[in-house]
Amino acid sequence: MNMHKPLFLLLLISMIMLATTTTTRTVVAMLNPIDFLALQEIHSSLEDTPGSNFLLAWDFSSDPCSFPGVLCNPSTNRVVSLSLGDPRAGAPGLTGKLHPSLSLLSELTDLSLVPGRVYGPIPPSLSLLRRLRFLALSENFLSGPIPQSLSSLPSLQTLDLSFNLLSGSIPPPPPSLSSLILSHNRLSGTIPSAIGGNPRLLRLDLKHNHLTGEIPPLPQSLRYLALSSNNLSGEVRNVLPRLRMINYLDLSSNQLSGEIPGEIFGFDSLSVLLLQRNRFSGEVRPEARVAIGRVDLSYNRLTGVVPEELATVESLYLNSNRFTGAVPMRFVERLMGGSSGLQVLYLQHNFLTGIEISPAAKIPGSAAVCLRYNCMVPPAVESCPGNAGEPRSRSPEQCPEWRG
Numbered sequence: 001m002n003m004h005k006p007l008f009l010l011l012l013i014s015m016i017m018l019a020t021t022t023t024t025r026t027v028v029a030m031l032n033p034i035d036f037l038a039l040q041e042i043h044s045s046l047e048d049t050p051g052s053n054f055l056l057a058w059d060f061s062s063d064p065c066s067f068p069g070v071l072c073n074p075s076t077n078r079v080v081s082l083s084l085g086d087p088r089a090g091a092p093g094l095t096g097k098l099h100p101s102l103s104l105l106s107e108l109t110d111l112s113l114v115p116g117r118v119y120g121p122i123p124p125s126l127s128l129l130r131r132l133r134f135l136a137l138s139e140n141f142l143s144g145p146i147p148q149s150l151s152s153l154p155s156l157q158t159l160d161l162s163f164n165l166l167s168g169s170i171p172p173p174p175p176s177l178s179s180l181i182l183s184h185n186r187l188s189g190t191i192p193s194a195i196g197g198n199p200r201l202l203r204l205d206l207k208h209n210h211l212t213g214e215i216p217p218l219p220q221s222l223r224y225l226a227l228s229s230n231n232l233s234g235e236v237r238n239v240l241p242r243l244r245m246i247n248y249l250d251l252s253s254n255q256l257s258g259e260i261p262g263e264i265f266g267f268d269s270l271s272v273l274l275l276q277r278n279r280f281s282g283e284v285r286p287e288a289r290v291a292i293g294r295v296d297l298s299y300n301r302l303t304g305v306v307p308e309e310l311a312t313v314e315s316l317y318l319n320s321n322r323f324t325g326a327v328p329m330r331f332v333e334r335l336m337g338g339s340s341g342l343q344v345l346y347l348q349h350n351f352l353t354g355i356e357i358s359p360a361a362k363i364p365g366s367a368a369v370c371l372r373y374n375c376m377v378p379p380a381v382e383s384c385p386g387n388a389g390e391p392r393s394r395s396p397e398q399c400p401e402w403r404g
Helices: 002-021 026-030 032-044 099-106 122-129 148-152 193-197 261-267 308-314 329-335
Strands: 047-048 069-071 077-085 096-099 110-113 117-120 134-136 141-144 156-160 164-169 179-181 188-191 203-207 210-213 223-227 232-233 249-250 257-258 273-274 279-283 294-296 301-304 315-317 322-329 344-346 351-355 369-371
Touching: 032 047, 032 077, 032 099, 069 148, 122 148, 308 329
Parallel strands: 077 110, 096 117, 110 134, 117 141, 134 156, 141 164, 156 179, 164 188, 179 203, 188 210, 203 223, 210 232, 223 249, 232 257, 249 273, 257 279, 273 294, 279 301, 294 315, 301 322, 315 344, 322 351, 344 369
Antiparallel strands: 047 096, 069 077
């Protein structure tokens, strides 16, 4: 605050003079002078990218509360919401840096930055915004660490810094947080254990970073969890069974190991389960009927038979594992059910020995099924993905129990 005091005094004097000498400029004096100064400095540090006219409309000879993206509280004459950039989809964003004077907007509750080319660090001084509830600075070129000071914001509920160039570790989130979105950055280190102590957290999205270590205990309140494309390791049997309210679960493309807890297949609210491209092993043992829309367990080290309980899934990906035995008849029934049945069944690249379906059977056009490269001759008509390979079945040397 001291660095701005001389400018603030000059501005305050000039605004008082303007307010008492001309009626056309009294509207300028309506805004609190501290906020007026902050908006001027924010304006000076940013520019419109080609095609954008957002900042062009910030004419400080008029009322700043009428500027695009600025919302004021008429009873206090303070800025309460600031959205930097044209919010329309596909509109050009801004470039430049975020000015530390953002912290002077002491009554700000919402601060957002539309996708653009804003670069440089996140000002640590944002921690002075004690009323801030919503902070979204995604899809720009912000770099450096996430300020540790943001952990002290007492009212913050949503923090979205996704799709930037942020690095370093993840600071402990504020206890008031309900949504933490830091995906598509360059963050490293472990997931803070403090996250597990936040009973209000509903959404945790840390995918596409460089995070390592084990997944710590997570709050049971979670509805959305995305940790894919990191370097996480260890087992999840003590983490996942707690998340009984989860709707969306994505742990794909990590180095997670051990067995997949059977309880998660019975979670009532779970609609998407993505565990592909890990090192999960052992048998898959659902404890109840599975009502999940999409289950992807592909590219792991799973063994045993294909569980019949998974036949109720709409899109099932079990390819590139080590499943053996015959495909249960229940899967055939579901496949032939048309649009109300099984829509995707990928079982290629396993060691399956049979399926009770005629080689000439006509699989409904609405279903995608692939049985290639197993210990059997698959149906003549398949809709395999391009990476399924050319061989339709494994060689007898790979299938000692195969009788042709």
